[in-house]
Amino acid sequence: MYAALKSIGAYIPKKVLTNKDFESMVDTTDEWITKRTGIKERHIAAEDELTSDMGVEAAKVAIHRAGLKINEIDMIVCATISPDYFCMPSTACVIASKLGRTNVTAFDISAACTGFIYALAIAKAFIESGMKKNVLIVGAEKLSSIVDYTDRTTCVLFGDGAGAAVVSATRKKTEAITDIHVSADGNYGDLLMTPGCGVKNPCSEKVIEEKLCTMKMKGNETFKIAVRTLTSDVVNILNDNEVSAEDIKHFIPHQANYRIIKAVGDALKLTKEQVVLTVEKYGNTSSASIPMAMNDIWESGRLQHGDTMLLDAFGGGLTWGSALLPF
Ligand code: ACO
Numbered sequence: 664m665y666a667a668l669k670s671i672g673a674y675i676p677k678k679v680l681t682n683k684d685f686e687s688m689v690d691t692t693d694e695w696i697t698k699r700t701g702i703k704e705r706h707i708a709a710e711d712e713l714t715s716d717m718g719v720e721a722a723k724v725a726i727h728r729a730g731l732k733i734n735e736i737d738m739i740v741c742a743t744i745s746p747d748y749f750c751m752p753s754t755a756c757v758i759a760s761k762l763g764r765t766n767v768t769a770f771d772i773s774a775a776c777t778g779f780i781y782a783l784a785i786a787k788a789f790i791e792s793g794m795k796k797n798v799l800i801v802g803a804e805k806l807s808s809i810v811d812y813t814d815r816t817t818c819v820l821f822g823d824g825a826g827a828a829v830v831s832a833t834r835k836k837t838e839a840i841t842d843i844h845v846s847a848d849g850n851y852g853d854l855l856m857t858p859g860c861g862v863k864n865p866c867s868e869k870v871i872e873e874k875l876c877t878m879k880m881k882g883n884e885t886f887k888i889a890v891r892t893l894t895s896d897v898v899n900i901l902n903d904n905e906v907s908a909e910d911i912k913h914f915i916p917h918q919a920n921y922r923i924i925k926a927v928g929d930a931l932k933l934t935k936e937q938v939v940l941t942v943e944k945y946g947n948t949s950s951a952s953i954p955m956a957m958n959d960i961w962e963s964g965r966l967q968h969g970d971t972m973l974l975d976a977f978g979g980g981l982t983w984g985s986a987l988l989p990f
Contacts, residue, residue, distance in 0.1 A: 664793055665791065665840070666786060666790035666839060667833040667838035668830055668989075669829040670725045670726075672725030672727075672954075673721050673724065673824065673955045673958035673959070682696045682702070682819070685818070689812070701921020701943055702820065702943060702947075704943075706823055708807060712805070713747045714745050714747050714803045714825070715754050715757040718827065720825065721951075722762060736829070737768065737796055742771070742772050742779055742782045743771060743804055744775050744809070744857075756769045756770075774950070774978065774980060775949060775950070775982055776977060777950075779953045779976065780985065780986050781845050782800040783974075784984070786798035786800050787840050798829070800828050801827045802826050802953065803825035806821040806823055806949060809877050814877070822946035822947065824945060824951045825955075826955045840987075842903060845983075846984060854888070859871075886920065889919070889923050890926045892977060892981075893923070896985045897973060901931075901973070906971070911937055911971055912971050913970060913972045914928060914937050916928075918940070918942035918955075919978075940956075941955060941959050972986075
């Protein structure tokens with residue numbers, strides 16, 4: 664049995680925060696943000712809108728497009744670093760409940776911006792082993808709830824949103840996910856972290872005062888490792904599967920920074936037409952960024968069934984991964 668990506672869906676919150684808006688919030692300019700990141704605006708969830716709410720909306724679209732009923736979904740995996748609840752219940756369980764699906768396997772995974780690719784790998788493994796038939800994977804983030812809006816080095820980068828996909832069992836090899844690489848190096852954990860509210864620095868007045876539950880990033884060091892790691896990872900997955908860069912119809916990288924995407928695209932000698940860019944309008948939405956980008960090209964008619972896609976992501980942990988698959 665093989666695992667195939669059946670459908671994609673996304674949910675994008677209505678409220679937009681532009682670079683201009685940030686000029687009155689922190690010491691920054693539209694010019695700096697655009698030049699250094701490629702981001703022009705990002706969407707922000709409503710105050711009462713939870714990560715699970717956005718995940719549910721994206722999931723409904725993906726399930727509908729897969730032509731399935733909710734009770735045909737036998738596993739839900741949610742990748743998120745901004746779960747509704749700190750320890751429990753998992754956001755996947757909340758999503759299952761809001762979708763009206765009980766008696767289902769449901770759990771969260773934490774792999775930061777690489778979360779969607781990790782979730783895809785898990786879905787593939789469960790399906791290929793014969794344990795599951797239709798897996799819903801969700802990447803959903805309300806990053807605005809873990810951003811320090813007084814820290815110019817991080818607040819301009821992140822946005823909210825959700826993406827979802829259905830991965831199903833198939834006997835057709837031509838539909839099968841070709842290969843997935845997922846990796847991590849915990850020695851670089853301090854480059855990107857939320858230091859507070861875990862066991863190491865439990866929630867306290869001091870932790871809240873020092874905003875230790877918000878994202879801290881050593882951006883420049885992360886940038887250099889990201890370019891190096893992503894480039895070697897995509898080269899490896901292409902070589903392992905004897906696929907050339909010209910055969911890739913859509914290179915869909917994690918949308919963190921235009922300069923990172925360009926460096927990896929240039930290293931692979933990809934054309935502009937092959938590279939999918941949504942960072943300008945959504946910013947970095949962590950685990951939601953790849954499915955949101957896939958949904959964009961599907962809805963615009965650019966993504967057609969049979970197209971070969973190369974996914975690529977990098978995030979806190981440090982984690983990274985890539986996936987090669989047909990749509
Ligand atoms: N506006 C104006 N100036 C700023 C801003 C801002 N918003 N942010 C930083 N600066 C200043 C810095 O203070 C610094 O000033 P100094 O020279 O006086 O010290 C200067 O700009 C340069 O700072 P750098 O950090 O060197 O800038 P860089 O070109 O590296 O860009 C950025 C910063 C955009 C964060 C980049 O490093 C980056 O994208 N890094 C990778 C992020 C990433 O991929 N993260 C992984 C996924 S995220 C996840 O897993 C959740």
